[in-house]
Amino acid sequence: MLRFIHTEDHAVLIERFRKRQRGEAVSLHELFRLVRPDGSIVWIETSGVDVPWEGAPAVLSFLIDVTERRHLEENLRRTLSEREAILQSTLVGITFAVNRRHQWVNRRFADMLGYEPQELVGQLSLMHYPDEASWQRFGEEAYPLLAQGLPYHVEMPARRKDGCIIWVEIFGTAIDRADLGKGTIWTYLDITTRKQAEEDVRVALEKQTELNQLKSRFVSMTSHEFRTPLAAILSSTELLKYYEQRLAPQEKAELVDGIGQSVQRMTTMLDDILLIGRAEADRLDFAPAPLPLRAFCQSVVEELARSRRGVGQPDLRIEFSMGTPDAEPVLDEALARRILGNLLSNALKYSPEDKPVRLTVHAHAAGVRFTVADQGIGIPDSDLPHLFETFHRASNVGNISGTGLGLAIVKKAVDLHGGSITVHSELGRGTTFTVTL
Incomplete structure (x- = not known):
């Protein structure tokens, strides 16, 4: 019979026969190939049972032609191999999950999230969500739709292994909508560049x-x-x-x-x-130098008084006080003059003539703090976020003239000093600006 057996299977069958002769245990099942007279190949699967024969042990063998089954298996393996190659080479990340735990991921999915595939398989998808709340929310939104046989689509952030956040577009579908426990398939597309655009x-x-x-x-x-x-x-x-x-x-x-x-x-x-x-345009000159504080403040007040007298406006109503001894903080005099002059001018402009404006100055080790407080019309809360925008004026100024440039200039000058400016205002009761340089 050996002459009908494919030459590549000779060694296996001969070794099996010799083991049996030596009394060693061998499998009663074997798969080998026969060569027909026309040269075609037939796959044979044998199964046997031990039986006595004329007083001696023997094997009763059954031979089954499984050629068609082998061809189907080979075709299936080839198809699966081709699909695996396609899934692994696609630019879209793909994962198969059961109960939100990864059972299989392709290379693109792992690369997208900065992992090796084996690091993801068997793990909950929670590991690549920004936080547990977003993971819970995703499940609450997606799985009811999948149970209805509907696909799920969303754009959301995902967390990579290195902690970086990327944006992904996710599509999901269920293997069997009647039993989500059979698994779900998800495709991921990295849309970080698109989101940035x-x-x-x-x-x-x-x-x-x-x-x-x-x-x-x-x-x-x-x-x-x-x-x-x-x-x-x-x-x-x-x-x-x-x-x-x-x-x-x-x-x-x-x-x-x-x-x-x-x-x-x-x-x-x-x-x-x-x-x-x-x-x-970031072309504003900035030349800080020691500045005698008391003399500087007095000169700003006097300059403002001269300006008002020149246009026939009432005398100043400024109450000036220094909470500390005179000092010489390092400031840009021209910009500091803009800051203080604009704040005082606004305070006077938006206050009744019989209400004084208070200027309080405190020098400290790190610099100086100016506080300008008035008892004027105040600023509506809705205007506060836009207060330092160029040409912006509060909605309650009425017919009071102004350019909307003063506070924008103040903010630019404060920023150049690396300082800060805060404002507290109540409608009808007044406004207080505090500048720290």
């Missing part, structure tokens, strides 16, 4: 919106705030032009002074706009 676009759109609003506020401010001094200049020049001979010298001098004040007002507004522009 979406965030960049969102920020750009917000910035564009802010720029459009800024442009609108700028046009509104300039058209309103420049109109008054320009009108004053125009009326004064017309009076001088047409009635020069009738006007007394004192009247002429007053008209000329008025023109100068209007020009100075516009110059100040333009300086503020240019200052904001330099600050936004």
Whole structure:
């Protein structure tokens, strides 16, 4: 019979026969190939039982042609191998899970999360969620849908082995919706780059919106705030032009002074706009040096008084006090003057004439603290988050003139000093600004 057996199977069958002759135990089941006269291969599976034969032990063998089964098995193995290769080489992460525990993962899934495949198999999916709450929430949302035979889709953050957070797009489906215990299949797509691009676009759109609003506020401010001094200049020049001979010298001098004040007002507004522009472009000069604190504060108050007298405004109502002996903190004098001058000017502008403004100064080892408190109209809570935005003005200022630049300049100057500014306000009771430099 050996001549019908495939040559590659000779050695195995001969060794089996010899073991049996030596009385060694051998399997009664064997799989081997036969070669037909036409050269075709037949797979044979044998099974046998020990029986006596003419007084001697023998084996009764049954031979079954399993060629078709072998072909089916080979085709199945080849198909599974091909599918495994496809699943392992795909750019999409795939996992098969039972009761939320990974039973199989492809290489892409493991790489996406920074693990080796064997580190994930057998583990709960909780290990790659940002926290347990998000893992619980995912299960509560996904599995009821899967039980209805519906797919589940979500975009969410995932935690890598190194702790980094990535964004993934997840699709899930059940093997058997009637029995989720048979497992679920999940595909993961890394969308971190896409999410970052979406965030960049969102920020750009917000910035564009802010720029459009800024442009609108700028046009509104300039058209309103420049109109008054320009009108004053125009009326004064017309009076001088047409009635020069009738006007007394004192009247002429007053008209000329008025023109100068209007020009100075516009110059100040333009300086503020240019200052904001330099600050936004990070081109603001910063030259800190020791500054005699008491003399500096007094000079700011006196300068403000002169400015108000020049435009016919009431005298100052500033109560100035220093809580510590005189000191010389290291500050940029020009920027510090902007900070203190704008805060005091605003406090006076938005306060009744009979209510004083308090300026309190405390020097300390790390620098200086200015506190400016008024008893004016206050600032609505809704305006506080936007208080330091360029051209922003509180919603309750009414007809009180202003550019919306003062506090924006204050904030830029404070930031350059590495300081901080806080505000506490109550409507109808007043506002307190505290600047630490």
